[in-house]
C-alpha cells in the first residue's frame with residue numbers, strides 16, 4: 001500500500017501545475033547530480049495534459065531539453081503512428097514541439113514478431129544509457145505514472161504474468177481485457193526509480209483511490225499498490241478522484 005498520503009488538488013488544472021513544478025524540480029536535481037535527466041513518460045489522458053503544459057508553461061522554459069532523455073514506461077504493441085501509440089501521443093503533445101535531439105528520445109520498439117525481443121532491445125538500451133544499481137537495475141530520475149480504475153499502472157495489469165517479473169527490467173505482457181500485447185517497465189525498475197509521480201484525475205478513479213487511501217484501505221491487491229519504492233513516490237490526485245477520502 002502507498003505509504004505517503006496523496007496530495008489532493010482542487011481540479012485538474014492545479015494538478016497539472018503541481019506536476020509541472022515537480023517535473024522541473026526533479027529535472028534540476030538530476031542535472032545537479034549527474035548532468036542528465038532520464039524520465040519515463042506514461043500513457044493516458046492525465047499525463048498527456050502535463051506534456052502539453054511542458055510545451056507552453058513559463059516554468060518549463062528553463063528546461064534544457066538536450067540534457068533530457070525521454071523514455072516510456074509502457075507501450076502498446078502497435079505502429080509508432082497508430083492512434084493507440086503512447087509514443088505518438090507524446091510526440092503530438094510534447095516531443096514535436098520542443099528542441100530535443102532525436103537521439104534523446106527512446107521509444108519502445110514495436111516492430112518485432114516476438115514481442116519479447118522488443119522488450120530485450122529496450123532493456124539493452126536502458127542498460128547502456130542509464131545509471132545502474134549494484135544489481136544492474138536501470139535507475140530513472142523520474143517515472144511518470146497514471147492508474148486505471150482496475151489499479152493498473154504502466155502496463156502492470158491485474159492477473160498478468162508481468163506482476164511476477166522480478167528479474168527483467170522490461171517485459172511483454174498480453175492484456176486479456178484489452179485483447180492486446182504491451183511492453184512495460186517491471187517492478188524492479190519502478191522500485192528503484194529515484195522519483196515516482198502518479199497522476200490521477202476524474203471520477204472514474206474514485207473507487208480505486210478510496211480503496212488505496214481510505215482509513216479502511218482494501219486496495220493492496222492492485223498492481224500499483226505493490227510498488228515498493230526505494231525512492232520517493234508522490235501521488236497528485238484531483239478532487240474528483242479523491243471524493244470520499
Ligand code: 6PG
Pocket residue numbers: 042043044045046047073074075076086145146147148152153154155
Ligand atoms: C497506458 C498507460 C496507463 C495509463 C492509465 C491511466 O498506456 O494506458 O500507461 O497506465 O496511465 O490507464 O490513463 P488515464 O490517465 O487516461 O486514465
